[in-house]
Amino acid sequence: MKLNIPLHLKPYIITQETSAYTPEDHAVWRFTLRQLTAFLKTHAHPFYLEGLRKTGITVEKIPSISNINQALQKIGWQACPVSGFIPPSVFMELQSYSILPIAAEIRSVEHILYTPSPDIIHEAAGHAPFLACSDYSAYLKSYAGVAKKALLSWEDLNLYEKIRDLSDLKERKDSTEKQIQKAELALKQAGEKLSFTSEAAYLGRMNWWTAEYALFGDINKPTVLGAGLLSSILESEDCLKPAVKKIPLSIDCINYNYDITKPQPQLFVAKDFKNLHNTLNEFSKTLACNVGGDYALNKAQSSKLVNTIELNSGLQISGKLTNSINCKTTGLAESNHSAIFFKLEGPTQLAYKNKELKGHSKNYHATGYSTPLGTVKNIDLAKASSKELKELNIKVGQKVLLAFDSNIQLTGTITDLLFKGSQLLLISFENCCVKYKEQILFDPTWGAFDLAVGTKIVSVFSGPADTATYNVDVKTQPQCIAKAKPSIEQQNRFLLYEELQHIRQSFLQKNTVTKNIDALFAKIKNQKLHWLVLLELYELSVWSNSPVQSDVLSLLKHLELNTHDSRCLKRGLNTV
Structure with a gap:
């Protein structure tokens, strides 16, 4: 397959x-x-x-x-x-x-x-x-x-594991009541801890x-x-x-x-x-992927998992969001409320249209990524014309001061401009310093800095943008439900099912199995038989109009069964 x-x-x-x-x-x-x-x-x-x-x-x-x-x-x-x-x-x-x-x-x-x-x-x-x-x-x-x-x-993953453990235990034949009670308690506690x-x-x-x-x-x-x-x-x-x-x-x-x-x-x-x-x-209209903005950013921060932040330039930034600054702390107009800076920790990927940008894998941004957002002198860099970029001195080799309208300041020497078609996505710097008021957001000693071009967050969605290159870790290890070794009684039962299956196939092909059914019943009628074995035998005896069908039915009706098996048998007899 x-x-x-x-x-x-x-x-x-x-x-x-x-x-x-x-x-x-x-x-x-x-x-x-x-x-x-x-x-x-x-x-x-x-x-x-x-x-x-x-x-x-x-x-x-x-x-x-x-x-x-x-x-x-x-x-x-x-x-x-x-x-x-x-x-x-x-x-x-x-x-x-x-x-x-x-x-x-x-x-x-x-x-x-x-x-x-x-x-x-x-x-x-x-x-x-x-x-x-x-x-x-x-x-x-x-x-x-x-x-x-x-x-x-991350709480979802923890809860999932507890549900899986309990459901697996309830299905396994060798589970003890103590094990099930312990798993039920673990699930209850995980549910109570959901924030x-x-x-x-x-x-x-x-x-x-x-x-x-x-x-x-x-x-x-x-x-x-x-x-x-x-x-x-x-x-x-x-x-x-x-x-x-x-x-x-x-x-x-x-x-x-x-x-x-x-x-x-x-x-x-x-x-x-x-x-x-x-x-x-x-x-779906209420989801972060469709709403964007601070609403989406806050949800990503609560997630504590790898998510993707997409900017209005189309740039996608995938990683674990840990911190953000929004306009509520800057004194800007209420209508301009949006993130002006955010930071991700650990391996971070930069992508465009769900394809990783060359040179910006999670290995390159292995320790995290951060960037300011917003306009510079009321210019949206994502929409800036070549004339506007020139006026802002944005060209390779140029040392610049970018004064964002949010009061974030960036100084550094431009080493690269990354375009996709005519769309500017990234501006790379060396000797770069990013400050917000007196707070250092990026220090020149930390290495090269890649400025994400964008003024607003249009979407936040789960997982990395390019899963094929990000190589997402398996969050929860897959596991198979182990089958208990069949007992001697079960093995003998399996042999009866197998014999019944051969008779069934013979009936479906030749439409006559009466002698086989009569012989099998004579061999097993004095044994302690499972209800499903007897039901299969009864069904075949009815199909072939065998003379033993009334005897098989009598055995079925005199079985001592628990509530579950009794309900099964009743349903089974109704459909024969």
Whole structure:
């Protein structure tokens, strides 16, 4: 599977080991898909079943993500395998490249009704089908493009890791109650320590209440649309009951938090696809990437992560913002409020139109970057004519004093002028001193100085401008959910599933398997059998009109089951 994926996203991509799926894993897939399709054919958005067909997803076995990728390529998308709950920002960035990340793991038989951790059922049977719907696909691409630019915070990453740890523990069979309680406490404490809600967190909520958990259509009789609902036997049914509050979708959905490990107490209903687009567009207008100015700069400083500041000249400066000075401290007119100086720490990249400027990589600006902004003698250097630049003595080799109207003064000798076409982006100096009143902002002993040309900040967005050359560090290490070694009992169960699968294939090809079913039942009827093994046997006995079907049904009805397994069996019998 060849995918054009940015370098910083590649650590999250894994290889789907189809041979690692156990016979029970395939039985879990069959059971879940059978229940979902039986219910959703009348309760999901009408496109659902068509979407399953178009993406090549069948009930019989766990799909190859490579095959899903081939099917999606026909409709302008791709698919790649990942492990479990990857960072939401990574999920969205992959989607912005029209790539659907699909978790390669599959839920355990103990969590058939609802899994706290993303799996192949959630992504393949939940997200993939609606990518073939042009209206919904357009919404997802728009959303991913917006989410890619939304500002994250370091607190978001910490919270994500705690959510991931808890969801993984809840899915693992060998987790202890003590481990789960410890992870729940860690998540609670991380949530309590959040000092603010980032743009990415707000957009994460919007994604949750739309792409993951949206209902669609008439609020009094909605259909299921969100992937989280489409892939959960429990929630796909329960979500339509009166106990779950239904709210018309609006921008207010961002004010509702959610718990990934529990069913949701309320859901939002999108009237139509236009409703989805309008809600997204309304919120995107409030983002730093679209607002700019001090508002955006303050959000970047709170983020404490690498972001990109774009000036009105088109120059893009990517790094961790640590400090800024704005006009409120200069006594300038209220209408002129904007940053007049800012400083970034650590590796900083300078770029134009998302391409790194030659000689201005993060290695060159390894210890940080700072620059004043604003007009000089009421001249915007970003728009200055060659005549105005000459009047200001701005030419290579000239020693100059640039007196900014903000009271910042710069003295130094110009060593280079960097243009892109006719657009001046940078003025480089040696022996440069930058002062604001009595404060030294840049000292000549610190080396060369590169003045960013611009008077205002038009946008601030997440991550570096040129990710390919910046080589973003992986913020959170990807990890796979380790499978516990199967017990002897499980291994014996796997053999039964395997035998049932052979009988199933024989039936599908020849439409007659009665003798095989009768013989298998005679061999195992006195054993302690798992409900899913018996259910598969019962299904085959009904299909082939075997005389043992009543005996198998009797065994099923006399099983002693917990609440989860009892609910599963009841649903299974209803669809045989």
